[in-house]
Amino acid sequence: MRGRRTPLRRVWSALFNGYGLLFLxxxxxxxxxxxxxxxxxxxINMAVWTGFTLxxxxxxxxxxxxxxxxxxxxxxxPERIFAVVRNSFAVAxxxxxLSTVIGTATAxxxxxxxxxxxxxxxxxxxxxxxxxxxxxxxxxLIFFVGAGIELGLLTIVIGHVTFLSSYVFVVVSARLAGMDxxxxxxxxxxxxxxxxxxxxxxxxxxxxxxxxxxxxxxIISLDDVVITYFIAGVGSQTLPLxxxxxxRRGLRPQITALAVLILLFSFAVASIGLFLRSRKP
Amino acid sequence: MLYxxxxxxxxxxxxxxxRLGFLQIATAYKEYQTPEGPPVKxxxxxxxxxxxxxxxxxxxxxxxxxxxxxxxxxGFEDLDGGDLLLDGLSLRSVPxxxxxxxxxxxxxxxxPHMNVSQNVGYGLDVARVARAERDRRVAEMLEMVGLAxxxxxxxxxxxxxxxxxxxxxxxxxLKPRVLLLDEPLSALDRKxxxxxxxxxxxxxxxxxxxxxxxxxxxxEALAMSDRIAVLAQGRLQQIGTPTEVYDRPxxxxxxxxxxxxxxxxxxxxxxxxxxxxxxxxxxxxxxxQGTGFSMGDAVRxxxxxxxxxxxxxxxxxxxxxxxxxxxxxxxxGSVIQVHADVGFGRRVMLLHPHDSRNAQLDIxxxxxxxxxxxxxxxxxIAAEGGLAG
Amino acid sequence: MKGDTxxxxxxxxxxxxxxxxxxxxxxxxMVPLGIxxxxxxxxxxxxxxxxxxxxxxxxxxxxxxPLNDYEEFDPIYLxxxxxxxxxxxxxxxxxxxxxxxxxxxxxxxxxxRKGLVLFLITLPFFTSFLIRIYAxxxxxxxxxxxxxxxxxxxxxxxxxxxxxxxxxxVLGMVYIFTPFMFLPIYANVEKLDHSLIRAxxxxxxxxxxxxxxxxxxxxxxxxxxxxxxxxxxxxxxFIVPSFLGGSKVQMTGNxxxxxxxxxxxxxxxxxxxxxxxASVVLVLMVHAVRSGRSRDRVVA
Numbered sequence: 001m002r003g004r005r006t007p008l009r010r011v012w013s014a015l016f017n018g019y020g021l022l023f024l025x026x027x028x029x030x031x032x033x034x035x036x037x038x039x040x041x042x043x044i045n046m047a048v049w050t051g052f053t054l055x056x057x058x059x060x061x062x063x064x065x066x067x068x069x070x071x072x073x074x075x076x077x078p079e080r081i082f083a084v085v086r087n088s089f090a091v092a093x094x095x096x097x098l099s100t101v102i103g104t105a106t107a108x109x110x111x112x113x114x115x116x117x118x119x120x121x122x123x124x125x126x127x128x129x130x131x132x133x134x135x136x137x138x139x140x141l142i143f144f145v146g147a148g149i150e151l152g153l154l155t156i157v158i159g160h161v162t163f164l165s166s167y168v169f170v171v172v173s174a175r176l177a178g179m180d181x182x183x184x185x186x187x188x189x190x191x192x193x194x195x196x197x198x199x200x201x202x203x204x205x206x207x208x209x210x211x212x213x214x215x216x217x218x219i220i221s222l223d224d225v226v227i228t229y230f231i232a233g234v235g236s237q238t239l240p241l242x243x244x245x246x247x248r249r250g251l252r253p254q255i256t257a258l259a260v261l262i263l264l265f266s267f268a269v270a271s272i273g274l275f276l277r278s279r280k281p
Numbered sequence: 282m283l284y285x286x287x288x289x290x291x292x293x294x295x296x297x298x299x300r301l302g303f304l305q306i307a308t309a310y311k312e313y314q315t316p317e318g319p320p321v322k323x324x325x326x327x328x329x330x331x332x333x334x335x336x337x338x339x340x341x342x343x344x345x346x347x348x349x350x351x352x353x354x355x356g357f358e359d360l361d362g363g364d365l366l367l368d369g370l371s372l373r374s375v376p377x378x379x380x381x382x383x384x385x386x387x388x389x390x391x392x393p394h395m396n397v398s399q400n401v402g403y404g405l406d407v408a409r410v411a412r413a414e415r416d417r418r419v420a421e422m423l424e425m426v427g428l429a430x431x432x433x434x435x436x437x438x439x440x441x442x443x444x445x446x447x448x449x450x451x452x453x454x455l456k457p458r459v460l461l462l463d464e465p466l467s468a469l470d471r472k473x474x475x476x477x478x479x480x481x482x483x484x485x486x487x488x489x490x491x492x493x494x495x496x497x498x499x500x501e502a503l504a505m506s507d508r509i510a511v512l513a514q515g516r517l518q519q520i521g522t523p524t525e526v527y528d529r530p531x532x533x534x535x536x537x538x539x540x541x542x543x544x545x546x547x548x549x550x551x552x553x554x555x556x557x558x559x560x561x562x563x564x565x566x567x568x569x570q571g572t573g574f575s576m577g578d579a580v581r582x583x584x585x586x587x588x589x590x591x592x593x594x595x596x597x598x599x600x601x602x603x604x605x606x607x608x609x610x611x612x613x614g615s616v617i618q619v620h621a622d623v624g625f626g627r628r629v630m631l632l633h634p635h636d637s638r639n640a641q642l643d644i645x646x647x648x649x650x651x652x653x654x655x656x657x658x659x660x661x662i663a664a665e666g667g668l669a670g
Numbered sequence: 671m672k673g674d675t676x677x678x679x680x681x682x683x684x685x686x687x688x689x690x691x692x693x694x695x696x697x698x699x700m701v702p703l704g705i706x707x708x709x710x711x712x713x714x715x716x717x718x719x720x721x722x723x724x725x726x727x728x729x730x731x732x733x734x735x736p737l738n739d740y741e742e743f744d745p746i747y748l749x750x751x752x753x754x755x756x757x758x759x760x761x762x763x764x765x766x767x768x769x770x771x772x773x774x775x776x777x778x779x780x781x782x783r784k785g786l787v788l789f790l791i792t793l794p795f796f797t798s799f800l801i802r803i804y805a806x807x808x809x810x811x812x813x814x815x816x817x818x819x820x821x822x823x824x825x826x827x828x829x830x831x832x833x834x835x836x837x838x839x840v841l842g843m844v845y846i847f848t849p850f851m852f853l854p855i856y857a858n859v860e861k862l863d864h865s866l867i868r869a870x871x872x873x874x875x876x877x878x879x880x881x882x883x884x885x886x887x888x889x890x891x892x893x894x895x896x897x898x899x900x901x902x903x904x905x906x907x908f909i910v911p912s913f914l915g916g917s918k919v920q921m922t923g924n925x926x927x928x929x930x931x932x933x934x935x936x937x938x939x940x941x942x943x944x945x946x947x948a949s950v951v952l953v954l955m956v957h958a959v960r961s962g963r964s965r966d967r968v969v970a
Binding site for chain 1 (some may be wrong): 384388393394
Binding site (some may be wrong): 013016017019020023024026027028030031033034037048082101102103105106108109115121124128130131132133135136138139140141142143147158159161162163165169194195210219222223225226230240243244247251255256258262263264266267269270271273274 | 680681683684687688689691694695696697699701702703705706709731768771772774775776778787789791792793794796797798799800801802804805806807808811815818845848861897902903906907909914923926927930931936939940943946947950954
């Protein structure tokens with residue numbers, strides 16, 4: 001029996017591995033293509049390779065003053081790009097920070113206390129993640145306009161915090177669930193008040209979860225398109241909205257270069273986040 | 282001189298003079314809600330006066346309330362009724378982190394992100410003790426529990442026995458008024474357990490702190506305690522020294538839980554001072570000794586296996602004899618457990634010394650034997666209900 | 671300190687911890703959603719804005735009833751909605767077909783490689799989804815990678831018209847939602863009890879039977895969860911059809927977007943949004959009921 005199974009098993013393995021490689025190719029080929037195109041000197045048709053250049057990257061930092069064969073009218077100025085990047089980062093940091101605090105507090109409350117509305121809260125916290133972006137976006141738009149709140153970076157932050165808290169909640173809850181509760185009892189037993197216990201025992205234990213939650217929230221905020229689209233208003237623009245506008249105007253190599261930079265940054269942050277989550281206490 | 286050390290966090294200082302009513306548990310009552318049916322009474326009016334400097338064990342089967350009581354003393358749970366008094370003052374509004382008690386947890390609860398020294402010094406840190414003194418006391422304590430030099434290790438790098446000592450050291454370094462131990466030896470293997478039992482007892486003597494120890498192992502309780510409080514179903518069954526609890530169990534539960542017993546139920550039919558004769562429902566007449574019983578009382582007679590002996594057909598005092606037939610003889614090393622059928626469907630168990638001198642007495646299965654005991658070793662308990670004996 | 675027991679202190683801490691999220695969700699989630707519901711029953715004002723009168727006729731425009739003199743039933747909206755449903759379901763189907771074997775592939779791996787591959791699969795989820803759509807634009811357009819390669823290889827004479835079609839929209843959505851579908855299925859597959867599969871083989875079932883009767887039912891929860899997680903955002907999507915579908919392919923999301931930001935007919939947009947929400951709630955309820963029931967069945 002064993003001899004007959006081995007060739008069959010090898011066929012299965014080969015099939016699976018082949019499929020797996022195709023799967024990974026499907027995921028990464030499009031992204032790899034953008035990277036390649038960003039170095040293509042051809043300003044008209046990115047698919048036709050004419051030569052290697054870093055010009056497109058240069059235009060991001062130095063604008064239309066870079067020497068090269070491209071259409072200056074379709075290039076965004078570095079000032080504009082940096083302003084937009086700065087907006088995105090400011091919003092993401094603030095939104096991620098606030099939602100980390102809120103999400104962690106909520107996770108602690110639901111994990112450490114038994115109370116009447118607990119099940120209700122657990123369901124309620126999942127809702128913002130389940131509601132389609134567009135519904136939430138228009139809901140917030142109507143709300144802000146109706147309440148007379150001016151649309152701008154602040155409304156974006158509020159909108160983001162609303163649904164990011166749920167993401168942080170889920171991540172920190174998972175971490176809390178895996179934590180030994182007698183540690184907190186031991187700390188109290190040894191004379192530490194609730195705040196000291198939280199600071200010296202609970203927080204260090206859940207820290208990977210908290211940081212992971214923060215990074216997750218940060219990235220989601222940075223990349224958010226739909227909700228931000230509705231509540232950004234005229235004066236403020238974030239990076240995704242900026243890219244969206246550029247894409248609507250037509251495909252240009254500068255977008256490709258910018259896209260690659262965004263890609264690299266996302267990869268870096270995501271790697272740190274995923275690495276932290278995989279670490280054991 | 283014993284004084285409670287934690288500076289800002291404790292609520293009073295006292296010198297360690299023995300006082301009446303040191304730690305009083307007064308009619309402790311606690312119930313839990315269950316999803317199906319009525320609430321469960323975890324503690325149902327338990328009153329215990331814990332004495333200063335004693336090794337008190339809370340003994341009972343799982344669910345008897347011993348761990349709940351310990352948690353209430355420590356402050357992790359609230360009492361629903363009754364009170365907890367330390368030196369006459371109620372502890373009910375004092376939160377756990379301000380009570381002058383420390384707990385050794387069943388799973389040790391060592392902080393994994395700190396090393397041994399940091400774990401042991403945690404309570405001192407929290408109390409803002411000066412670093413030099415903290416280090417000195419930590420080193421002293423590690424020495425006392427036999428872990429000198431291991432201060433830099435992480436808990437995960439230690440054996441079970443070592444982790445347990447760290448937990449002990451961490452609690453003792455704070456010089457608590459009472460040390461609470463929640464089945465701390467249950468995770469250790471047998472040899473380690475027996476060694477630790479002796480060590481704990483010695484430690485308690487040398488530091489002079491009251492130990493309240495929770496266990497379900499009656500052997501452990503008997504070995505270590507100054508007094509044992511037997512609990513069942515949220516109620517205190519008996520409290521006394523190990524010999525008191527073993528030789529003179531107050532009721533059937535204690536008789537069965539602490540050690541093994543052969544129980545006979547009957548009525549007192551003759552009384553001559555402390556000497557009583559009990560007649561069972563099957564007509565068996567057995568003598569016993571006890572005070573506080575009168576004619577006609579329903580009683581249970583407790584005979585421990587070690588008090589029964591197999592004798593020759595012509596030996597044994599009248600009224601202290603049970604005739605039967607051997608059903609099993611189990612060799613357990615130093616003794617042989619002999620199970621005998623003594624009629625009316627009853628069986629008794631007795632311990633027969635494994636000794637070549639008694640070789641002529643036949644104890645093979647099927648052999649007829651005469652079992653005898655001394656009347657003074659038969660202990661009487663008031664019966665709660667009549668059962669065939 | 672009379673009456674100030676451990677429990678009172680605990681309750682105060684609990685209230686303090688729950689206050690922020692309660693305020694945020696109440697003010698910026700529940701209330702806005704409530705307003706959407708209200709708005710869908712309001713009359714659109716002449717110059718944008720709303721008239722506060724009871725006006726259920728927005729729904730009439732979409733569904734055919736109720737109607738008044740001003741609103742005409744335009745079946746196009748229903749068609750677009752059905753179209754969106756169709757695309758969402760196709761997205762679920764294809765991402766399922768793609769991810770299901772992949773989950774088994776990863777599950778069979780050794781520990782070290784498994785972690786790396788999982789990391790690689792999850793990574794695209796964290797990149798900007800606009801960029802991922804952009805990549806497909808570059809791939810699919812007449813002068814894009816696929817066409818250029820095929821033409822250079824001489825396989826086709828004219829560029830294929832792949833962009834601005836339902837095909838492109840579904841393809842784009844599948845690409846974006848693959849990690850969403852993969853993770854729940856993978857979690858399920860990882861927890862599969864292999865002794866059950868061996869038992870099935872031992873009892874004489876051939877691979878197809880084992881798959882249909884043992885593996886498939888056991889992985890059903892993961893499939894259900896992944897499908898729900900993909901269906902919901904796919905239904906309301908408007909960015910993907912906007913770029914990869916052009917004006918030829920319309921989803922409800924596009925109509926909603928236009929109602930709010932161009933034609934300024936907010937009540938109508940709200941009504942459409944509510945239609946989408948209703949579908950989402952329906953799907954979630956069905957899923958909750960079915961997963962609850964199957965859990966009971968397992969226990970029994």
